[in-house]
Amino acid sequence: MIGRNDLCPCGSGKKFKKCCLDAKEDRTPVNSLSKEGMTFAIPGVKPSPKEIERLTITYQEKIRNSTIWDQMVKEFGEEKAEEMLKEFKAKVE
Secondary structure, three states: OOOOOOEOOOOOOOEHHHOOHHHHHOOOOEEEEEOOEEEEEOOOOOOOHHHHHHHHHHHHHHHHOOHHHHHHHHHHOHHHHHHHHOOOOOOOO
């Protein structure tokens, strides 16, 4: 997550609180689930690569702490489940 005093990810060189913070706070995510996976659409500033990496880590942790993880381990074994978990990534299109 971007801190208020971090540089703004838009590249302006300003602190986030003095640049795009208001636009970010007004963003309401819209999500949907399809055969390709879960999609979140959020209008506004494109997330930085660091934010996307943090979203991926959070997403993978949520999978690991869910019943989906238990089923993956049961069906494929822990080693294969770990490999599969690496495929769960946040991406921006």
